[in-house]
Amino acid sequence: MSAPLLEVRNLTKFFPVRAGVLLRKVGDVHAVDDVSLTLGRGETLGLVGESGCGKSTVGKTILNLLKPTGGKVLFEGRDLGTLSRSEWRVLRRDIQIIFQDPTESLNARHTVGQILEEPFVIHKLGTPEERNEWAGDLLERVGLPRSAVSRFPHEFSGGQRQRIGIARAIALKPKLIVCDEAVSALDVSVRAQIINLLLELQRDMELALLFIAHDLSVVRHVSNRVAVMYLGRIVEQAPSSEISEHACHPYTRALISAIPLPDPDRKRERIVLEGDVPSPVTPPTGCRFHTRCAHAVKVCEEKTPEWESVSERQQVACHRWRELRGEIGG
Ligand code: SF4
Numbered sequence: 001m002s003a004p005l006l007e008v009r010n011l012t013k014f015f016p017v018r019a020g021v022l023l024r025k026v027g028d029v030h031a032v033d034d035v036s037l038t039l040g041r042g043e044t045l046g047l048v049g050e051s052g053c054g055k056s057t058v059g060k061t062i063l064n065l066l067k068p069t070g071g072k073v074l075f076e077g078r079d080l081g082t083l084s085r086s087e088w089r090v091l092r093r094d095i096q097i098i099f100q101d102p103t104e105s106l107n108a109r110h111t112v113g114q115i116l117e118e119p120f121v122i123h124k125l126g127t128p129e130e131r132n133e134w135a136g137d138l139l140e141r142v143g144l145p146r147s148a149v150s151r152f153p154h155e156f157s158g159g160q161r162q163r164i165g166i167a168r169a170i171a172l173k174p175k176l177i178v179c180d181e182a183v184s185a186l187d188v189s190v191r192a193q194i195i196n197l198l199l200e201l202q203r204d205m206e207l208a209l210l211f212i213a214h215d216l217s218v219v220r221h222v223s224n225r226v227a228v229m230y231l232g233r234i235v236e237q238a239p240s241s242e243i244s245e246h247a248c249h250p251y252t253r254a255l256i257s258a259i260p261l262p263d264p265d266r267k268r269e270r271i272v273l274e275g276d277v278p279s280p281v282t283p284p285t286g287c288r289f290h291t292r293c294a295h296a297v298k299v300c301e302e303k304t305p306e307w308e309s310v311s312e313r314q315q316v317a318c319h320r321w322r323e324l325r326g327e328i329g330g
Helices: 053-062 083-090 112-122 128-141 146-150 159-170 188-207 217-223 240-246 250-257 298-302 321-328
Strands: 007-018 024-039 044-048 068-073 095-098 177-181 210-212 226-232 233-239 308-311 314-318
Touching: 007 053, 024 044, 024 053, 024 233, 044 053, 044 128, 044 217, 053 095, 053 177, 053 210, 053 308, 083 177, 095 159, 112 128, 112 146, 112 159, 128 146, 128 159, 159 188, 188 217, 217 226, 217 240, 226 240, 226 250, 233 240, 233 250
Parallel strands: 044 210, 044 226, 095 177, 177 210
Antiparallel strands: 007 024, 007 068, 226 233, 233 314, 308 314
16 A cells, blocks of 8 residues: 555644743643544545644644644655755645635735745746746636736735635645635635635645644535544544544534534434533543543543544544444444
């Protein structure tokens, strides 16, 4: 079997908490704790969870925008933690990111043409005339007119700006794009258009996507597989075609229960989670979900659940998944 395009092994990212006049370190925010995942060529992995669960930190750490506290990120078998700055510069052709807010990620003082030509300039590709031509090609590829090269980002709507962000991300024909809440800020109709554009590009360019979002219904729609995160850890991974019917983790089940069913005659019992998400500075012992889980027993407080295989393509971290599957179906 060929190596995955991306492999994240036991990734950990803590942020120090400082207090007092001397800003002494008094603790850590456990943003990402022992996260492992793989992504194949041309595949989409959805990473889903509530705000603050650490999913965006996973994306930024993969891109080296944040230094990991522990663990490894391998891309095409290469350990990204060992790369020099110049090696990273070359590798950034293959790994790109699309952020939630294109307004912040597009330089407001540059024309769209300058923004789209920048990756070619950085990588010393083409003549000025060729770069200008390529910028026009990119705009057409994402459904915008070539004439947009001479305009500024503020002259476009939110959806159009996200198209510009996507055009810049695909400029160097990457192998992987991290979509960090890339459609979360868009209106529903615009969101559907941008998702369709991403799926079209993925198919045509054999792109792998790490699709990070808080909305499981969107993630399930675009992804081949879904990984569910809670308080810095992945609690379940499964094919998106199976997760609705066969989810084993109580947290995944709660997320699924919140998705409206398209058929008004079908009803699904909504699982309402009690209490707030605990602080990532002092995460609960054992299973981090035990303070909100209706099925928690003593062992859940004491012992971190191991990662177990439900099937070849589904894994879960829950002490009671076997019993619960029998009790509540799945
Ligand atoms: Fe709930 Fe226990 Fe499973 Fe955690 S390990 S999800 S607390 S049943």
